[in-house]
Amino acid sequence: MAYTIDPDVEEERLESAFLEFGGLRERLGERVHECAPSVSAWSPAQHLFHVALSADLAFSNVRALLRGGGGRIVQEGAPNALAVQVLTDESYPRGESAAPRTVTPPDEVEGAYLTNEMQLNRETLMALSPDLTQVPGAEGRIPHVFLGELNASEWLRFARLHSEHHLAILRDIEAALAGN
Numbered sequence: 682m683a684y685t686i687d688p689d690v691e692e693e694r695l696e697s698a699f700l701e702f703g704g705l706r707e708r709l710g711e712r713v714h715e716c717a718p719s720v721s722a723w724s725p726a727q728h729l730f731h732v733a734l735s736a737d738l739a740f741s742n743v744r745a746l747l748r749g750g751g752g753r754i755v756q757e758g759a760p761n762a763l764a765v766q767v768l769t770d771e772s773y774p775r776g777e778s779a780a781p782r783t784v785t786p787p788d789e790v791e792g793a794y795l796t797n798e799m800q801l802n803r804e805t806l807m808a809l810s811p812d813l814t815q816v817p818g819a820e821g822r823i824p825h826v827f828l829g830e831l832n833a834s835e836w837l838r839f840a841r842l843h844s845e846h847h848l849a850i851l852r853d854i855e856a857a858l859a860g861n
Contacts, residue, residue, distance in 0.1 A: 684769045686834040688813035691841045692806065695736075698844040699803050702729055705851055706799075709858070714790070717857035725854050726790040732847045733798035734784040739840035740805045746819040746833040747812055754821040758830030767828065768838055773846035781826045813837075 706713055706729060713725045721728070745751030760768065767773055780786075816837060822830035831839060 683765070684771075684838075686768075686817070686838050688816040688834065688837055691837045692810060692813055695806055695841045695844060696803075698841070698848050699799070699806070701848055702732070702799060702844075702851070705848075705855060706795075709855060712858050713792075715858060717854045717861075720853045720857050721850055723786065724790070725851055726792075726795055727786040727788075728847050728851050728854070730786040730790045730795050730798060731780055731784055732844050733795070733802050734786070735780075735843055736802045736840045737798070737805065738784065739836045739843075740802070740809060742823045742831070742836045743809060743816065743819075743833045743840075746821050746823060746836070747815055749820060751823070753823045755824065755830055756821055758822050758824070760831055760835060761829035764825070764828035764831065764835070767842060768835060771838075771842060773842050775846070775850070778827050 705725065709725055713729075716722065716724045723731070742751075742753070745754060816833045819833035822832050823836065824830050825836075825839065828835075828839065
């Protein structure tokens with residue numbers, strides 16, 4: 682593969698994204714439930730909820746691979762061409778895939794539930810921190826619905842890239858809502 686993944690860098694950038702998510706949510710207040718159709722059909726709350734669910738799934742996969750156990754772990758396979766491009770370019774293309782049903786947010790996101798999910802992401806990342814040195818050596822892969830079979834390092838990078846992808850969308854939504 683044409684990329685190197687440093688778990689400490691991924692953790693630092695995820696922490697930064699999670700902090701910015703919280704600040705953005707606070708700045709938007711009740712507008713977090715409004716859509717900016719020129720940017721996205723989802724509200725900021727829906728984007729935040731989607732990211733929280735997706736990051737939780739990615740972190741769960743990293744933990745399973747670190748433990749070496751879990752029903753979804755495979756020993757063969759590799760990231761597909763899209764994954765190699767995404768992981769190498771460190772950029773997730775906008776509008777090229779729909780969220781899988783398991784991480785699609787509801788039409789209305791309840792505020793307390795969103796707060797809880799966002800907090801759980803931060804806590805899970807902190808709990809993973811002591812084990813990050815083991816991530817590059819973790820054996821096995823877990824399939825991603827669009828990206829093929831990913832190892833623990835690739836799941837960690839995916840979580841970061843996906844979070845930053847939605848952070849960019851959220852910034853654009855915030856700007857569009859400010860213009861209204």
